[in-house]
Each structure stands twice: as structure tokens, then as C-alpha cells.
Amino acid sequence: MKFLLSFVAIFTFFFSVSAQLKSPSEFLGYELGTQFTRHHEVVDYYEYLANEAPDRVKLTIYGKTNERRPLLLAYVSSAENISNLESIRQEHLKDTQEGGNTSKAIVWLSYNVHGNESVSTEASMKTIYELLTAKSQYLENTVIIMDPCINPDGRDRYSNWYNQYKNTPYQVDPNSKEHHEGWWNGRSNHYMFDLNRDWAWLTQVESQQRLKVYNEWLPHVHVDFHEQGKNNPYYFAPAAEPYHEVITDFQRNFQETVGKNHAKYFDQNGWFYFTKEVFDLFYPSYGDTYPTYNGAIGMTYEQGGGGEGGLGVITATGDTLTLKDRIDHHFTTGISTVEVSSQNAALLNSEFKKFHKNQNFAYKSYVLNGDKDKIDALKSLLDKHKIEYGTPSNGTVKGFNYSTGGNGSMSTSNTSMVVSTNQTKGTLVKVLFEPNAKLSDSLTYDITAWSLPYAYGLDAVASTSLVPASAGTNQTAANATLASDSYAYITDWNSLKDAKFLAELLNSGIRVRKADHPFSIGGQSFDRGSLIITKGDNQYKEDFIAVLRAAVAKYGKNMTNTKTGFVDSGKDFGSSSINMITKPKIAVLSGGPTSTLRFGEIWHFFEQQLHYPLTVLDDAYINRVDLDKYNVLILPGGRYGDHFDEKQLQKLQQWVRKGGKIIAMGGAIGALNGEHGFGIQKKKMENDSVDNAPSPHKDLEREMIKDAITGAIFKTKVDNTHPLAYGYDKEYFTLKLGNASYNYLDNGNAVYLENNTKPFSGFAGSEAQKKVKESLVFGAENFGSGQVIYMVDNPLFRGFWENGKLFFANALFMVD
Numbered sequence: 001m002k003f004l005l006s007f008v009a010i011f012t013f014f015f016s017v018s019a020q021l022k023s024p025s026e027f028l029g030y031e032l033g034t035q036f037t038r039h040h041e042v043v044d045y046y047e048y049l050a051n052e053a054p055d056r057v058k059l060t061i062y063g064k065t066n067e068r069r070p071l072l073l074a075y076v077s078s079a080e081n082i083s084n085l086e087s088i089r090q091e092h093l094k095d096t097q098e099g100g101n102t103s104k105a106i107v108w109l110s111y112n113v114h115g116n117e118s119v120s121t122e123a124s125m126k127t128i129y130e131l132l133t134a135k136s137q138y139l140e141n142t143v144i145i146m147d148p149c150i151n152p153d154g155r156d157r158y159s160n161w162y163n164q165y166k167n168t169p170y171q172v173d174p175n176s177k178e179h180h181e182g183w184w185n186g187r188s189n190h191y192m193f194d195l196n197r198d199w200a201w202l203t204q205v206e207s208q209q210r211l212k213v214y215n216e217w218l219p220h221v222h223v224d225f226h227e228q229g230k231n232n233p234y235y236f237a238p239a240a241e242p243y244h245e246v247i248t249d250f251q252r253n254f255q256e257t258v259g260k261n262h263a264k265y266f267d268q269n270g271w272f273y274f275t276k277e278v279f280d281l282f283y284p285s286y287g288d289t290y291p292t293y294n295g296a297i298g299m300t301y302e303q304g305g306g307g308e309g310g311l312g313v314i315t316a317t318g319d320t321l322t323l324k325d326r327i328d329h330h331f332t333t334g335i336s337t338v339e340v341s342s343q344n345a346a347l348l349n350s351e352f353k354k355f356h357k358n359q360n361f362a363y364k365s366y367v368l369n370g371d372k373d374k375i376d377a378l379k380s381l382l383d384k385h386k387i388e389y390g391t392p393s394n395g396t397v398k399g400f401n402y403s404t405g406g407n408g409s410m411s412t413s414n415t416s417m418v419v420s421t422n423q424t425k426g427t428l429v430k431v432l433f434e435p436n437a438k439l440s441d442s443l444t445y446d447i448t449a450w451s452l453p454y455a456y457g458l459d460a461v462a463s464t465s466l467v468p469a470s471a472g473t474n475q476t477a478a479n480a481t482l483a484s485d486s487y488a489y490i491t492d493w494n495s496l497k498d499a500k501f502l503a504e505l506l507n508s509g510i511r512v513r514k515a516d517h518p519f520s521i522g523g524q525s526f527d528r529g530s531l532i533i534t535k536g537d538n539q540y541k542e543d544f545i546a547v548l549r550a551a552v553a554k555y556g557k558n559m560t561n562t563k564t565g566f567v568d569s570g571k572d573f574g575s576s577s578i579n580m581i582t583k584p585k586i587a588v589l590s591g592g593p594t595s596t597l598r599f600g601e602i603w604h605f606f607e608q609q610l611h612y613p614l615t616v617l618d619d620a621y622i623n624r625v626d627l628d629k630y631n632v633l634i635l636p637g638g639r640y641g642d643h644f645d646e647k648q649l650q651k652l653q654q655w656v657r658k659g660g661k662i663i664a665m666g667g668a669i670g671a672l673n674g675e676h677g678f679g680i681q682k683k684k685m686e687n688d689s690v691d692n693a694p695s696p697h698k699d700l701e702r703e704m705i706k707d708a709i710t711g712a713i714f715k716t717k718v719d720n721t722h723p724l725a726y727g728y729d730k731e732y733f734t735l736k737l738g739n740a741s742y743n744y745l746d747n748g749n750a751v752y753l754e755n756n757t758k759p760f761s762g763f764a765g766s767e768a769q770k771k772v773k774e775s776l777v778f779g780a781e782n783f784g785s786g787q788v789i790y791m792v793d794n795p796l797f798r799g800f801w802e803n804g805k806l807f808f809a810n811a812l813f814m815v816d
Contacts, residue, residue: 020052021049021052021053021129021132021133022048023126023129024045024122024125024126024129027044027045027048028041028045032122032125032126032324032327033122033311033322033323033324033326033327034311034323034324035163035311036118036122036158036159036162036163036311036323037121037122037125037159038156038159038160039069039121039149039152039155039156039159040069042121042124042125042148042149043070043072045125046059046072046074046125046128046148047059049074049128049129049132050074053132055079055082055083056076056077056078056079056082056132056136056139057074057075057076057082057128057132058074058075058082058085059072059073059074059075060072060073060075060213062209062210062212062213063205063206063208063209063210064205064209065151065152065153065189065190065205065206066153066189066190066191066205067152067153067156067190069152069153069156070152071147071149071150071152071206071209071210072147072148072149073145073146073147073213074128074145074146074148075143075144075145075146076128076131076132076139076143076144076145076146077104077139077142077143077144078136078139078140081104081139081140081143085143088102088104088143089216089217092104092106092217092218092349093216093217093218095349095352095353095356096218096295096352096356096424097356097424098353098356098357100349100353102349103141103345103346103349104141104142104143104345104349105141105142105143105220105221105341105342105344105345105348105349106142106143106145106217106218106219106220106221107142107143107144107145107219107220107221107222107223107337107338107341108144108145108146108147108214108217108219108221108222108223108291108296109124109127109144109145109146109147109222109223109225109334109337110147110150110222110223110224110225110287111123111124111146111147111148111149111150111225112124112148112149112150112151112154112155112225113150113151113195113196113224113226113287114151114154114186114187114188114194114195114196114226114227114306115151115152115153115154115155115156115157115158115186115187115188115189116154116155116157116158116181116185116186116187116306116307117187117225117226117227117303117305117306117307118155118158118159118186118227118307119227119303119305119309119323119326119327119330120225120226120227120303120330121148121149121155122323122326122327123225123326123327123330123331123334124146124148124149124225124334125148126327126331127146127330127331127334127335128146128148130331130335131144131335131338135335135338135339137342138338138339138342140342141342141345142338142341142342142345144338145217145219147210150195150206150210151188151189151195151206153189153190154186154187154188154189154190155186156186157184157185157186158181158185158186158187158307159186161181161182161185161186162178162310165177165178166178166310166311170310170311170312171310172312172313172314172320173314174230174308174313174314178310179307179308179309179310179313180308181307181308183590183591183592183594183596184591184596185307185596186307187307187596188596188597188600189204189206191204191600191603191604191607191608192596192597192599192600192601192603192604193597193600193601193604193798193799194597194798195207196224196226196286196287197283197285197286197446197798198285198798198799199211199284199285199286199287199289199290200284200285200290200385200432200450200800201285201381201798201799201800202381202384202385203604203798203799203800204604204799208384211384211385212384214291215294215385215386218294218295218296219291219296220295220296220297220341220348220349220352221296221297221299221337221341221348222287222288222291222296222297222298222299223299223300223301223333223334223337224286224287224288224298224299224300224301225301225303225330225334226300226301226302226303227302227303227304227305227306227309227326228302228303228304228305228306229304229306229308230304230305230306230308230309230313230315230321231304231315231316231317232302232304233271233272233273233274233304234266234271234272234273234274234301234302234303234304234329234333235273235274235275235277235278235279235300235301235302236258236259236262236273236275236299236301236302236333237255237256237258237259237262237275237299237300237301238252238255238256238259238275238276239255239276239279239280239281239288239299239300240276240277240278240279240280240281240445241276241280241440241441241443242280242281242282242439242440242441242444243280243281243282243440244281244282244284244289244292244293244431244437244438245437245438245440246293246361246427246430246431247281247292248351248354248355248358250351250354250355251292251297251355254297254344254348254351255297255299257340257344258297258299258336258337258340259275261336261339261340262332262333262336262337263275264336265332265336266329266332269332271329278445279300279302279445280441280444280445281298282437282439282444282445282446282448283444283445283446283447283448283450284428284431284432284450285450285798285800286298286300286446287300288300290428293427293428293431294425294427294428295352295355295356295427297348299337301330301333303326303329303330304321304326305321305323305326309321309323309326310323311323355427356424356426359421359422359426359427359430361421361426361430362464363399363400363421363430363433363434363462363463363464364420364421364422364463364464364465364466364467365397365418365419365420365421365462365463365465365466365467365469366418366419366420366429366433366453366460366461366462366463367392367397367399367410367412367416367417367418367460367461367462367463367467368416368417368418368419368453368458368459368460369410369411369412369413369415369416369417369458369459369460370456370457370458370459371457371494371495372415373494373495373496373497373498374456374457374458374494374495374802374803375415375417375458376497377456377495377496377497377802378417378452378456378458378802379417379472381452382419385425385428386424386425387419387423387425387428387429388419388420388423388425388471388472389417389418389419389469389472390417390418390420390469390470390471390472391414391416391417391418391469391470391471391472392412392413392416392418392467392468392469393412393468394411394412394413394414395411395412396409396410396411396412397409397410397412397461397463397467398461398463399461399462399463399464399465400435400461400462401460401461402435402451402453402454402459402460402461402462402760403459403460403731405435405715405760408461409461410459410460410461412467417472418467418469418472419433420466420467420469422466432450432451432452433451433452433453433460433462434451434462435451435453435462435760435761436449436451436760436761436762437449437450437451437761437762439763442705442710442763443705444710444763446710446711447710447711447712447735447737447762448710448711448712448761448762448763449711449712449713449735449759449760449761449762449763450711450735450800451713451761454713454733454735454760454761454803455735455800455801455802455803456802456803457728457732457733457802457803481559481561482545482548482549482552482559482561483561483563484545485563486535486561486562486563487534487535487536487562487563487564487565487573488532488533488534488535488562488565488573489532489533489534489548489559489560489561489562490521490524490526490530490531490532490533490559490560490562491530491531491533491557491558491559491560492526492527492529492530492531492558492727493514493527493528493529493530493531493726493727493814494727494806495727495806496609496610496802496805496806496809497555497556497557498531498555498557498727498806499610499805499806499809499812499813500555500609500610500611501531501551501552501554501555501557502531502581502809502813503610503611503612504551504554504555504611505533505547505548505551506581506583506612507611507612507613508547508551509541509547510533510538510541510544510547510548510551511533511534511537511538511580511581512531512532512533512537512580512581513531513532513533513534513537513573513578513579513580513581514529514530514531514532514578514579514581514726514813514814515527515528515529515530515532515570515571515577515578516528516571516577516578516579516723517570517571517577518570519567519568519569519570519571520567520568520569520570521560521562521564521566521567521568522560522562522568523568524560526560527726527727528720528721528723528726528727529723529726529727529810529814532573532578533548534565534573537580579816581813581814581816582631582816584631584632584661584812584813585615585629585630585631585632586606586612586613586614586615586630586631586632586633586634586812587614587615587616587617587625587627587630587632587633587634588602588603588614588615588616588617588633588634588636589617589618589619589622589633589634589635589636590616590617590618590619590636591618591619591620592618592619592620592643593619593638593639593640593641593643593667593668593671594619594635594636594637594638594668595636595637595638595639595666595667598636598637598638598665598666598794599636599638601636601794601796601797601798601799602614602634602636602796603616604799605796605799605805605808609799609805610809612812615630617633623648623651627651627655627660628655628658630660631659631660631661632660632661632662632663632812633652633655633660633661633662633663634662634663634665635662635663635664635665635668635671636665636666636668637665637666637667637668637794638666638667638668639667640667640668640670640671641670641671642671643671644671644672646676649672649676649677650676652672653678653783655786656783656784656786656787656788657783657784657785657786658784658785658786659784659785659786660786661786661787661788661789661811661815662786662787662788662789663789663791663808663811663812664680664788664789664790664791665791665794666737666740666791666792666793666794667740669740669742669790669791669792670682670740672788673742678781678783678788679745679746679781679783679788680742680743680745680776680781680788680790681742681743682740682741682742682743683741683742683743683771683775685770685771705763705765706765706766706767706768707739707765707767707768707771708738708739708763708764708765708768709736709737709738709739709759709762709763709764709765709768709772710762710763710764711735711736711737711762712735712736712759712761712762712763712764713733713734713735713736713759713760713761713762714733714734714736714753714757714759714760714764714772715731715732715733715760716731716732716733716734716751716752716753716777717730717731717751717752717753717754718730718731718732718750718751719749719750719751722748722749722750722780723780723810723814723815723816724748724750724751724778724779724780724789724807724810724811724814724815725750725751725778725807725810726806726810726814727806727810728806728807732751732777732803733760733803734751734777734793734804735793735794735797735801735804736759736764736772736793737793737794737797739765739767739768739771739772740792741771741772741775741776741792742775742776742790742792743775743776744774744775744776744779745776745779745780745781745790746781747781747782748779748780748781748782749776749779750778750779750780750807751776751777751778751779751807752774752775752776752777752779753772753773753774753775753777754773754774755773755774756773757769757770757772757773775792776790776792777792777793778790778791778792778793778795778807780811780815787815787816789811789815791807791808791811795807795808796808
């Protein structure tokens with residue numbers, strides 16, 4: 001009897017506490033799903049729950065967006081677990097070293113990484129409320145970490161747009177304006193980056209701040225909530241092939257377990273769904289794969305709707321899909337995920353230990369040599385991921401040579417770097433560094449190559465033996481001694497850091513020259529592109545030395561002092577081959593035919609990497625702009641087609657002839673090709689190389705990929721005597737994203753493919769390889785007094801192809 005009374009008392013207590021909490025609808029003042037909730041209102045609701053139930057909800061702000069919106073995490077669990085949250089975290093992390101003894105499941109739920117896939121944030125509010133009330137039993141052995149909105153800037157961009165343009169009441173006709181966002185849509189973050197493809201590369205502030213906390217927890221389960229086209233049914237785990245080979249049998253099987261649990265609830269409601277299609281587990285920078293490679297069960301859930309869904313829309317089947325429907329679906333899979341995790345907490349813990357114990361990979365160590373700035377840039381990325389690295393002793397290491405694609409050897413020294421797999425992040429190391437990731441299926445959702453030695457332009461050997469190394473640090477030393485009686489100061493040109501240094505000087509009003517030929521002076525040799533800062537050029541700048549010293553210290557530059565402009569070999573500093581670098585006045589096209597992502601990469605490069613001013617000219621009014629105010633015009637990649645008519649092309653040609661510079665990237669190049677265009681010409685294929693035999697309909701998709709390149713790495717030839725290729729070796733590994741191909745230019749082929757077009761890493765179809773052979777990658781042609789620079793491949797792709805960025809800087813500063 002006493003036991004029964006105690007049970008009733010406890011039940012009554014929890015019921016009374018739960019009853020006191022307001023549901024999202026009660027708090028917001030409207031029924032959830034009848035409005036899009038602005039981000040600050042979402043924050044208000046989470047703060048309300050944390051204030052009303054502080055024993056079961058801990059709310060933290062882990063950062064801010066570019067537009068100053070807060071980034072939140074809510075920790076939800078039982079009162080006992082919340083009071084012991086830090087000890088649970090520490091005990092859980094011991095499992096990466098086999099020493100933990102926790103019985104709690106750690107589940108991380110991430111919502112709204114794409115801003116206009118807005119239902120998930122709405123669903124997060126319903127989910128947390130139900131976990132604190134009707135579903136509180138799951139909290140006893142589960143810690144749930146909820147990120148209600150990864151991308152607040154994009155979400156509010158969409159919510160504000162929709163609230164501005166929707167009908168009242170909302171219009172379900174898919175042709176209505178409220179279902180058609182403009183060019184500047186809400187999918188991406190402030191800089192138009194896709195945050196769901198930034199988990200590994202960490203180019204964006206949202207990703208950088210989130211990963212700091214994620215790596216402090218390394219959850220057992222991570223779910224990324226998305227939306228897809230309005231006519232698609234719901235998608236959940238298990239994922240499609242290809243699965244990366246490092247994914248364990250348990251990770252595969254648990255996806256199946258979760259999926260079957262979801263299916264049970266969807267079947268009960270008669271909701272349509274699909275699994276094992278489209279969304280694979282290969283590319284490492286997604287919200288499902290990155291957690292997977294860190295030991296979690298990483299999953300993507302996709303609800304139909306997205307930016308075209310609005311509050312309600314008629315689908316292709318004639319049904320009406322409402323925001324309320326979409327909330328219910330994401331809510332159901334969210335709760336189902338927590339349920340399965342709670343039921344399998346012990347299994348998740350034991351398998352998490354096994355994941356970190358059984359890391360027996362073919363390559364044990366990756367050894368890298370190269371320019372110090374590039375090594376430092378890679379170290380900076382590894383630090384963010386808590387990946388350990390070290391320095392080997394002097395000697396020789398044998399293994400797979402990245403440059404030749406076969407076995408070889410490489411000398412090591414105290415400037416070399418070793419990254420090995422015998423560490424907590426060993427699986428992630430294998431995935432990010434392996435020369436060529438194994439594909440179980442060539443039909444993939446994203447790029448198939450990303451190996452960091454290629455991306456950072458470093459010589460590398462993958463060794464099957466563990467290479468001993470001492471602990472490494474990322475330190476930048478500089479020679480900041482600038483003698484006041486020097487004639488000039490000289491420094492190298494090899495990396496993006498050098499370009500940042502130059503941009504700093506130009507922004508500060510310091511005049512800088514460049515060497516167009518190699519030279520030696522004072523017993524030191526300098527290559528093409530070397531920067532020369534003379535006292536004579538800056539004699540009227542009173543703070544010249546102080547500004548230069550500050551820039552040298554900021555970027556860790558080594559400077560050479562010289563008391564003469566008379567060189568030992570090469571061209572003297574007064575030669576016409578030692579040209580003043582013209583301070584560029586730069587504009588970039590936005591809107592219209594340009595891709596938001598490709599525009600965003602350029603915008604972010606200037607503002608957050610190069611730190612150089614950029615004017616954005618929108619396609620809606622660029623024809624009314626006086627282009628003579630600028631000397632560089634960047635045309636981002638996109639779908640241009642015949643965007644420029646003959647009159648517009650003539651205007652551009654006149655501007656270039658007078659000294660302007662066009663940098664045309666990706667799809668923009670095609671718009672400059674043709675009878676009335678510039679000198680670039682698309683390649684024509686020989687028809688006799690194509691097999692015209694009909695294929696069965698079931699094989700159509702696989703036949704089409706013969707003509708595709710899904711993000712593969714190719715080895716190219718480089719003419720490093722051309723200003724567009726200053727600072728590079730005679731070979732460059734490019735990330736090719738498609739089969740677009742252009743003939744060599746008459747002159748100015750800085751980077752190009754020869755006959756052998758088999759990729760070094762990643763997938764390229766047989767027909768696509770034929771198309772791209774003997775084709776241009778980066779080139780420049782003189783046109784009157786100006787230049788047109790063509791970038792067929794994208795050196796700024798997603799901000800992570802570090803070794804391509806100097807090409808872009810060369811286009812800005814070196815080509816004249």
C-alpha cells in the first residue's frame with residue numbers, strides 16, 4: 001500500500017510539473033504549423049522551457065551567426081542526468097579510449113541546416129515539449145542534445161520572405177508567389193554557403209562553433225533533419241549505397257533498426273516513405289557522414305516540402321501537404337529515434353567502444369612535405385577537428401606516393417608532418433587523407449574525391465607502417481626585422497597567406513611590385529611572383545615602415561632586406577619586368593544567371609579570407625552601371641546559357657579592350673564563347689567514339705554516368721612562367737566537377753589537361769574522360785589592353801580546395 005501511494009505521489013508530481021509547461025502553441029499564441037516562427041521566437045520558447053524546467057533542460061549559447069543571431073543547444077534529460085551532465089560527458093569520452101563506464105545513450109538532434117527547409121525547427125519545439133511531458137520516460141537513460149536551428153540567418157531570410165509574400169489565408173496553388181523564392185533564397189547561410197556540406201571543411205562560423213561542442217560530446221546517434229521536393233514522400237534510414245568502407249556492420253545494422261521503428265509509426269498513420277535511395281554515406285562533410293566517421297549512427301531525414309511548401313501546397317498527386325503534416329512527420333521520427341536509442345543504450349555504448357578500438361587500416365601514417373604556409377593551413381584545420389599530428393625524424397619513408405599514383409619514397413625532416421590513424425580520430429584521418437576512397441557504387445549524391453594532401457597542395461606518402469613522430473604544434477615564426485636603411489624588402493609568393501599579406505599592404509596604401517622573372521640578390525634566389533616593396537615607391541607614406549612591420553607580424557612573413565636594386569642575376573628593380581601591382585577595384589555579378597553557392601564562395605573569399613573590398617553588382621541593374629569605375633569583373637559560375645546578348649557582349653569587350661579584366665568561372669565561360677564572344681571555344685567531340693546501341697530503360701541512369709564526373713581529382717600540367725600560375729610547381733591536382741571542356745587558347749594556357757585523363761581519385765565516366773582530354777583548366781587571353789581569365793574548374797569550391805586559392809589571387813594581382 002505504501003509503495004502504491006509513493007508511486008501515485010511521484011506520478012502526480014511529474015504530471016503537475018508537465019501540466020505547468022506551455023506547449024509551443026500556447027506559448028507562441030498561435031497553433032503550431034499555422035505560421036512560420038521567427039528565430040527569436042524559437043529562442044524565446046527554449047529559454048522559457050529552460051526557466052520553467054531547469055532541472056531537466058540546460059540551455060547554452062555556443063556562438064553567433066554572421067548576422068548576430070544566437071546559436072543554441074538544449075540539453076534534455078532527467079533531473080539526475082542534468083545534475084551530472086559533465087561527469088556523464090567525461091565518462092562517455094573515456095569510451096574512445098576503452099575506459100568508460102556509462103550506461104547513458106547520447107543523442108544529438110540537428111534541425112534546419114538549410115534555412116528554407118524550415119519545418120524542422122517547428123518540429124523541434126514540439127519534440128522537446130513531448131520529451132518533457134508525455135515521453136519523459138526516455139530521459140532516464142538518455143541525454144538528448146538539440147540544436148533547434150543550425151542556420152538562423154537562412155531560416156529568418158525564408159520566414160521573413162514568406163510572411164511578406166504569402167496570401168491570407170495561404171494559397172495552396174503551387175503557381176502562387178509564396179511558393180517561389182527569388183535568387184537570394186533561404187537555403188544557405190549569410191555567405192550563401194551550404195552548411196550541410198561544411199562539417200569537414202569548417203569554412204563557416206556556424207560550423208566552426210558547432211564542431212567545438214560536438215567534439216566535446218561525440219554522440220552515439222546524430223540526426224540531421226531536412227526537406228526535399230514537395231512531391232517526394234518522407235525519407236529515413238537506412239541510407240543508400242555507397243557506404244564508405246570504414247562504416248561498421250553495427251552502424252549499418254542500427255540504421256536498419258531505426259528505420260524499421262520509424263516505419264512502424266508511419267505504417268500506422270498511412271504515411272508514405274522510402275529508404276535506401278538517393279542519400280548515401282560517402283562524402284565526409286555532411287551532417288550524417290561526419291558523425292558516422294566519428295563513431296555515431298549518423299542519419300539524414302528528409303520531409304517533402306522545402307521552400308516551395310509554404311503553409312500548404314497541392315502536390316503532384318493532387319493532395320494538399322501542410323506545414324502541420326510536415327511537423328508531424330519530423331516529430332514522429334525524432335521521438336522514434338530517441339525511443340530506439342533509449343531501448344539500446346547499453347548496445348550503443350559497447351559498440352561505440354568497439355568503433356574506436358578496431359581501427360586497423362591499411363595505411364597507418366600519412367607523411368607530408370611542402371610549403372610551410374600550406375602545412376600551417378592544414379594544421380589549423382586538423383586542430384579544429386582535434387586530430388593529432390606530429391613531426392618525424394630525418395630520414396626516408398616509403399609507401400604510396402600521391403604525386404605519381406604508385407609506390408615511392410620521400411625524405412622527411414623537422415619541417416615534415418605526420419598524421420597517423422592510431423588516435424581517437426583515426427577513422428576520420430583515414431577518410432580525409434586516403435588517396436582514393438573506395439566506391440561501392442558509382443551512383444553518388446556528391447563529389448567522390450577530397451583527399452587533403454591534394455586539396456592543400458602537399459607532397460605526401462601513405463605508409464603501411466606507423467611512422468614515429470614527436471608531438472606537433474601549429475606555430476608561425478617570422479623575421480620581422482626591417483632595416484630602416486634598406487633600399488627594398490623582398491618576400492615570397494607561394495600561398496594564400498602571401499596573398500592576404502599583399503591585400504593588407506594594398507589596403508594600407510603601400511605600393512608593391514612583383515617580379516616577372518626569377519632573380520637572385522645578396523646570395524638569395526627568388527622566383528616569379530616575389531613581392532618587392534621599395535622605399536622609393538613609398539617615400540611619401542610617413543608610416544610606411546610601421547605599417548609594413550605590422551603586416552609582417554600579422555601574417556608571419558619572412559622578409560629579406562636589401563640595400564640595393566642591383567641584382568646578382570635576373571632583372572634589376574628598375575626594369576620593366578619588375579612591375580607595380582595595380583590595386584584592383586573589383587566587382588562581382590550576382591543574381592540572374594549566377595549560382596548562389598558560386599557567388600557565395602567568392603563573397604566569402606574576399607570578406608573572410610583575403611580581406612579585400614568587393615562591390616556586388618546585381619544582374620537586375622548592372623547594365624546601368626558605369627563599369628569604368630572598376631578594373632576587375634568576376635562572373636561566378638552558374639547557368640548562363642545565352643544570357644549575354646550581342647549588345648552586352650560588345651559592351652564587355654569594349655570595357656576589356658580599355659584595360660578591364662574579366663574573371664569568368666565555370667558556367668560563365670560558355671556565355672563568352674561563340675560567334676560574338678571572346679577567344680574561348682568549347683571542345684567538339686568526335687561522334688564515332690560514341691556507342692549508339694540502345695540501352696534498356698532500367699540501365700538508363702548508369703548509362704548516363706558514363707558522361708559524368710562526380711567531383712574527381714585530375715593531375716594537370718602547369719606553365720608556371722605564366723602570371724596566372726606564379727607560386728605553383730609544374731603540376732597541379734585539380735578538383736573537376738563536370739565534363740565541361742574548352743580548347744586550348746592560342747596563348748595563355750596556364751593549367752591544362754593532356755591526353756591521360758584518368759582521375760587520380762574519384763569517379764569519372766569513360767565518355768567524360770574523352771571529353772576533357774587536351775582541354776583548358778585555367779587560362780588567360782589578352783584582349784586589347786585588358787585580359788579575360790578563364791577558370792573552367794572552380795578553385796574556390798566550397799572554400800576547402802586550399803591549393804586552388806592562389807590561382808584566384810594571381811588572377812586578381814599578378815595577371816596584368
